[in-house]
Structure formats: C-alpha cells, structure tokens
Amino acid sequence: MGLGDLEHRTRELEMACVAVGRERAEELRRALIREGLLVRGARPRREGEAVLFPVVNPDRASELAERFGARLGSFKFEVEERPRDIKEALKDVPEELRDLIPSSYDVVGDIALVHVPELLWPYRLTLGEAITRVNRSIKVVLGEAGPISGEFRLRQFEWLAGERRTFTVHRENGCEFELDVARVYFSPRLSGERRRVVSLVRCQERVLDMFAGVGPFAIEIAKHRRASVTAIELNPEAYSYLLRNIERNKVSKLVEAINDDARRAAKYLPGSYDRIVMNYPSGSLDFLEAAIDVSARGSTLHVYGFASSPDDWRWRVTERLSELSVKVDDISVRKVREVSAARVIAVADVRVGNQHSSRPVNLK
Numbered sequence: 297m298g299l300g301d302l303e304h305r306t307r308e309l310e311m312a313c314v315a316v317g318r319e320r321a322e323e324l325r326r327a328l329i330r331e332g333l334l335v336r337g338a339r340p341r342r343e344g345e346a347v348l349f350p351v352v353n354p355d356r357a358s359e360l361a362e363r364f365g366a367r368l369g370s371f372k373f374e375v376e377e378r379p380r381d382i383k384e385a386l387k388d389v390p391e392e393l394r395d396l397i398p399s400s401y402d403v404v405g406d407i408a409l410v411h412v413p414e415l416l417w418p419y420r421l422t423l424g425e426a427i428t429r430v431n432r433s434i435k436v437v438l439g440e441a442g443p444i445s446g447e448f449r450l451r452q453f454e455w456l457a458g459e460r461r462t463f464t465v466h467r468e469n470g471c472e473f474e475l476d477v478a479r480v481y482f483s484p485r486l487s488g489e490r491r492r493v494v495s496l497v498r499c500q501e502r503v504l505d506m507f508a509g510v511g512p513f514a515i516e517i518a519k520h521r522r523a524s525v526t527a528i529e530l531n532p533e534a535y536s537y538l539l540r541n542i543e544r545n546k547v548s549k550l551v552e553a554i555n556d557d558a559r560r561a562a563k564y565l566p567g568s569y570d571r572i573v574m575n576y577p578s579g580s581l582d583f584l585e586a587a588i589d590v591s592a593r594g595s596t597l598h599v600y601g602f603a604s605s606p607d608d609w610r611w612r613v614t615e616r617l618s619e620l621s622v623k624v625d626d627i628s629v630r631k632v633r634e635v636s637a638a639r640v641i642a643v644a645d646v647r648v649g650n651q652h653s654s655r656p657v658n659l660k
C-alpha cells in the first residue's frame with residue numbers, strides 16, 4: 297500500500313460558530329481554547345473581514361461572544377477525519393493480517409517504538425504513518441529491528457515515519473531525561489517500578505545505582521527524596537547523557553556519576569550503601585558479590601532479573617546469596633513486567649541481615 301492511501305482526509309460539516317473582526321480574532325481564539333469551547337480538528341475560516349471559529353457549546357460561547365463583540369451563527373467548516381486507532385488508519389491491510397496490527401507501542405519522549413510482526417513488515421511505513429496520524433504528539437516512529445542485546449542493552453531500529461532522528465527528551469515522574477534511543481538503554485515501562493523504589497527511600501539514605509543508564513532511578517531518587525546517590529554506568533554514551541540529565545534536573549549536589557564497570561568501581565567506592573539498585577536483568581546475579589561488599593548492615597538490595605516466574609527468581613537470588621554466605625532478614629519478590637508468554641522481569645527486594653559484615657570502609 298502506498299503512503300498516498302493515508303493522506304489526510306477532510307469533509308465539510310455545518311457547525312455552530314462565533315464570528316469576530318480580524319483584529320480581535322487571536323484574542324478570542326485563546327479565550328475559546330482556555331474555556332474548552334473551540335472544536336478541535338476543524339479549521340477556522342476567514343469570511344471577508346470576519347474570522348469564524350467553530351464552537352462545541354453555543355450557549356456557553358455566547359457569553360464570550362458578547363464580551364468580544366462577536367456574533368453567534370452557523371457555517372460549514374472543513375473537518376479533518378482522524379482515525380481513532382491504528383487499525384482504523386490501516387484499512388488496506390488484508391483481512392487475514394489485521395489481527396497482527398499492533399495495538400500499542402512504547403513512547404519515549406516524542407518517539408514511538410513499535411514492534412512490527414514479520415508478516416506486517418511490507419506495511420511498516422504505512423504503519424508508521426498511521427501512528428503519527430492517530431497520535432499527534434508523536435514526531436518520529438521507529439520499528440524494532442532486532443532484540444535488545446549486548447552489554448549496553450541496545451536495540452537496532454529502522455526509521456518508519458516522521459523526523460529522521462533518534463534523540464529525544466522523555467518526561468517521567470517529574471523529571472526530564474535526554475537520550476538517544478539507538479545508543480542507550482531506556483524503557484518507559486519501568487516508570488511505575490521507579491516510582492515504587494523512590495517511595496521506599498528515606499532522605500538520609502546513601503543509595504548506589506549500579507547500572508544507572510541515563511539516570512532515571514538515580515535522578516528520581518535524588519530529586520524526590522533528596523537522598524545522596526552514586527550512579528555507575530559503563531556505556532560512555534549513556535554516561536554522558538547521565539551527566540547532562542543530572543544537570544538538567546538540578547541534582548548535581550546529590551548525584552555522583554561514575555563511568556566504569558560496577559564490579560571494578562565497587563573496589564574503590566567507600567562502601568556502606570543503605571540501598572543498592574541492580575537494574576541489569578540479564579546479569580545482576582554476577583554482580584551480587586560486589587553489591588554485598590559495599591552494602592551497609594541492614595541495607596536493601598533491589599535485584600532485577602529475567603525468570604520464568606517470580607518464584608523462579610526468588611529461588612535463584614536466594615541460592616546465589618547462600619553461595620555467598622549472606623544472611624538475609626527478608627526477601628520479597630514481585631513481577632515487574634511480562635517479557636513474553638514464558639518470561640518475566642522480576643525484582644527481589646532483599647534486606648541484608650544485621651550480622652552481615654560488609655567490607656571495612658576504604659578511606660583512601
């Protein structure tokens with residue numbers, strides 16, 4: 297299907313409107329928007345010296361009209377026909393493939409990241425275009441062109457629609473994050489989990505974010521709890537966004553960023569962290585010993601991992617802690633999100649026992 301099939305369609309509709317002289321038109325337009333009275337998706341018209349605005353509620357609009365010396369009436373307006381969802385926008389995909397049309401996608405800043413099923417690949421550009429039509433705040437659509445992989449947890453994308461860029465600014469839980477979706481890891485699906493962890497932090501805590509990425513856990517904790525955070529990130533690109541985001545969110549007095557391997561950094565960090573965030577589901581267990589080394593007595597670790605179920609993850613975390621002879625006071629495990637039918641990301645909140653002796657504080 298060609299992109300022409302998705303060109304914006306319009307039709308004419310008779311609607312109630314207010315007509316005002318050109319000199320007061322902009323002022324009235326703003327007032328109508330403020331009051332929620334302007335019809336969205338219909339273009340105002342110029343008729344001689346007057347500008348006509350279509351309105352949703354003529355009774356309420358008449359009060360405003362009076363104040364602006366405007367007249368109430370009705371006229372034909374061009375209305376843009378916007379599809380309600382992607383399926384409606386993709387009318388020409390054959391019937392047998394329609395069930396495959398994705399009904400959702402991730403949104404990072406103003407970029408949509410969409411998984412395109414293999415059989416829909418020939419329709420991917422139209423799909424991208426459809427997403428920009430349905431959701432006007434989306435300026436770029438990228439198709440996932442492979443799994444998340446490698447140490448830095450990156451994914452390849454193919455451009456589908458909109459502007460040709462992979463940089464954006466994402467807003468989450470009252471913070472802003474600059475990032476490049478093709479060069480760093482970031483998932484908007486973790487925003488609820490980040491809110492949960494932030495809610496557990498007390499302001500005097502010392503927190504270690506071992507796999508900080510562009511900084512969402514570290515920065516949200518610092519911003520909302522005023523706790524001091526050490527944030528480690530190995531990927532130099534993610535680290536440079538981490539630095540920018542620390543500045544952008546005005547938490548540079550609270551967050552210290554380190555560009556290093558978390559295990560190596562644990563050897564020179566002063567130790568005694570009250571809370572350690574280990575958001576590296578594909579490798580967190582390999583870093584548990586380093587985390588224990590820098591944890592304070594009675595500290596809490598948030599250990600993320602891929603597993604077949606939360607119970608499976610509880611079992612694996614418990615086994616690793618027992619190999620390390622770590623005494624645990626409490627462990628609670630929950631599903632963070634489903635990755636596939638047989639795989640979840642789970643988090644174990646581990647309270648390390650008071651008897652546990654962490655490495656003596658290194659005063660170098």
Ligand SMILES: C[S@@+](CC[C@H](N)C(=O)[O-])C[C@H]1O[C@@H](n2cnc3c(N)ncnc32)[C@H](O)[C@@H]1O
Pocket residue numbers: 447448449481482483486506507508509510511512513528529530531534556557558559575576577
């Ligand atoms: C799953 S991402 C999580 C990022 C971040 N916590 C978030 O919520 O967006 C894991 C991050 O760990 C980083 N990483 C991988 N190996 C590392 C290591 N050995 N030491 C420090 N960071 C590492 C990756 O580059 C990636 O940014």
